[in-house]
């Protein structure tokens with residue numbers, strides 16, 4: 235909220251004096267996130283754009299995939315992905331140990 239109020243109402247300025255500032259602030263936060271350059275989960279380039287609610291397309295590799303309505307991936311899913319990547323070496327070590335034991 236604070237970010238939006240400092241910068242004005244951002245994309246919600248188009249509503250003028252209508253609908254009230256708290257609602258416009260919430261909408262601005264969603265629209266700013268929606269219109270950011272999102273990283274493609276397939277080619278890694280920041281070229282993902284929203285086609286419609288829940289459908290996202292990479293402008294570089296043309297991959298079309300589903301995600302959330304206003305963001306391609308939830309922040310929770312992103313952190314889980316990072317954790318999965320960082321925990322991979324431990325799993326590999328465990329598998330190697332099992333092979334040696336056999």
Ligand SMILES: [Zn+2]
Pocket residue numbers: 274275276277278279292293294295296297
């Ligand atoms: Zn891509």
